Amino acid sequence: MKKSLVTVVLLSAGALAISAQADMEGKLDAKTEFEKHCAVCHPGGGNTINQAKPLKKAALNKNGIKSWKDIVAKIRNPGPGMTKFGKKEMPDKEAKVIAEYVLKTFK
Numbered sequence: 001m002k003k004s005l006v007t008v009v010l011l012s013a014g015a016l017a018i019s020a021q022a023d024m025e026g027k028l029d030a031k032t033e034f035e036k037h038c039a040v041c042h043p044g045g046g047n048t049i050n051q052a053k054p055l056k057k058a059a060l061n062k063n064g065i066k067s068w069k070d071i072v073a074k075i076r077n078p079g080p081g082m083t084k085f086g087k088k089e090m091p092d093k094e095a096k097v098i099a100e101y102v103l104k105t106f107k
Helices: 002-024 030-037 057-062 068-076 092-106
Strands: none
Touching: 030 092, 057 092, 068 092
16 A cells, blocks of 8 residues: 555656756646636636536626636636636636636537
8 A cells, every 4th residue: 555655656756847947947837727726617718606507608608708808707706616717726827828718618
């Protein structure tokens, strides 16, 4: 069991190091960032908390979300049931990458 725990810790540390290195180089993988922060509640662009508000373009438009800036605003100040991501948890650059990914991916 100790060996398994050590393996998990080392793999996690490696993943964090890769993510930190990518961020230091100014490169963020949009899909990875989405999966890290959003996919638990929005798998495949859906919404496990409020099914009436998926990330599909028509639903976003219906709810007044038309640009990446609107999505970032929702990330920063969401409605009931959604985790709030401040700039400390999700810097602006990361939030923008995720927002643009949502607009491009879930049509």
